[in-house]
Amino acid sequence: MLSPVIEQALNDQIAMECKASFVYLAMANWCEQEGLGGCAEFLYEHSDEERMHMLKLVKYLNGVDGKAIIPNVSLEQQSWSDIRSLLEEVYEHEKKVTKSIHELVAVSQEQKDFRTLNFLQWYVDEQLEEEILVKDILDQVKLIGNGPQSLYYINKELEKRANAPEEEEEEA
Template sequence: MISKNMENALNEQIVLEGYASQLYLSMASWCDAQGLEGCAQFMHRQSEEERMHMLKIFHYLSEVDAFAKAPGIDQPPHEFESIRALFEQVYHHEQKVTASIHKLLKIGYDENDHTTLNFLQWYVEEQREEEALMRTILDRIKLIGDGPQSLYYIDKEVQQVNAQAEAAEAAEE
C-alpha cells in the first residue's frame, strides 16, 4: 500500500500523461491537415505511447491497493504556428513530464516508498529517451529550415525517425 500523498501525486501524473496523449492526437490532426503524413503518423504513435504511460500508472495504483482516477482532460490546442513550433511544444511538454516524474521520485524517497521508486525507474529512462528524440527532431528541423519547401524534407526525416523507433520497439518485444 502507498501513502495518500503518493496516490494523489500519481493520479496527477495520470492527468499529465492523458493530456499528453490528447495533445499529440490533436497535433497529429494538424499535421495531417498540413499534408505532413510522416509527422501525423509520428504524433499518432506518440499519442498511443502516452496513453500507455497513463494506463501503466492507472494499473499500478490498483496493484498497490490505491484508487486510480480516470482523468478529466483539458482541451488541447488544435492550431500551431509551424511544424517547428509544434515540436518545440512537444519538447517543452516532455520536459514538464520529466519534472513531474522527478517530483514523484522525491516523494518516494521522502516516504521510503521503494515499491513506487522501483516502478518509476522505467519512467526515468523513458523520459530521457523522449527528450533526446524530440531534441533530435528539433535539431533536424533547424538544419533543414522550416520554410514551405523544407516541409517535405522535415516530414521525411520525422517519418524515418518514426520508422526507427517502431523497429526498436519491435526488437524489444
Template sequence: MLSQSMTDALNKQINWEMYSSNLYLQMSSWCAFKGLDGCAEFLNEHANEERMHMQKLLAYVNETGGLAILGQIDAPPTQFESVKDVFEKTFHHEQLVTAKINELVHQASTEKDYATLQFLQWYVAEQHQEEFLFKSILDKIEMIGTQGQGIFFIDREVGQMLTQKTQESTAMTTAQNGDVGTA
C-alpha cells in the same frame, strides 16, 4: 500499500499522461490537415505511447491498493504556427513531464516508498529518451530549415524516425523472446 499522498500524486500523473496523449493526437491531426503525413503518423504513435504510460500508472495504483481516479482533462491547443512550433511545444512539454516524474521520484524517496521508487525508474529512463528524441527532431528542423522543400524533407525525416523506431522495437522484442527461427 500506497500512502494517500502518493496515490494522489500518481493520479495527477495519470491525468497528465492522458493530457499528453490528447495533445499529441491533436498535433497529429494538425499535421495531417497540413499534409504532413510523416509527422502526423509519428505524433499519432506518440499519442498511443502516452496512453500506454497512463495505463501502466493506472495498473500500478490499482495493484498497490490505491484507487486510480481519472479526472477532467483540459482540451489541448488546436492551432500551431508551424511544424517547428509543434515540435518546440512537444519538447517543452516533455521537459515539463520530466519535472513531474522527478517530483514523483522525490516524493517516493521521501516517503521511503521503495516499490514506487523502483516502478518510477522506468519513467525516468523513458523521459530521458523522450527529451533526446524531440531535441533531435528540433536539431533536424534547424539543419534542414523550413523554407522551400525543407518542410517536405522534415516530414520525410520524422516519418522515417517512426519506421526506424518500429524496426528497433521489433528487433528488441525478437531478441528478448529468443530467435525462434533458428534450430
C-alpha cells in the same frame, strides 16, 4: 499501505500522461489536415505511447490497492501556426513531464515507498529517451533550415522516425 500523498501524486502523473496523449493526438490530427502525413504518423504513435504510460500508472496504482482516477481532458488548442513551433512545444512538454517524474521520485523517497520508487525507474529512463529523441528531431529541423522545400524534408524526417523499429523495452 499506500500513502495518500503517493496516491495523489500518482494520480497527478496519470493526468499528465493522459493530457500529453490527447495533446499529441490533436497535433497529429492537425498535421494530417495540413498534408504533413509523416509528422502525423509520428505524433499518432507518440500519442499511443503516452496512453501506454498512463495505463501503466493506472494498473500499478490499482495493483497496490490505490484508486486510479481517469481524468477529464480539455484541450486548449486544435491547430498550430507551424510545424517548428509545434515540435518546440512537444520538447517543452517532455521537459515538464521529466520534471514531474523526478519530483515523484523525490516524494517516493521522502515517503519511504520503495516499491513506487522502483516502479518509477522505468519512467526516468523513458523520459530521458524521449527528451533525446525530440531534441534530435529539433536539431535536424534546424539543419533543414527555412528553404522552400523545408516542410517536405521535415515531413520525411518524422516519417522516418515513425517507421523506425521500436527499441527493445524491458517490459511491455
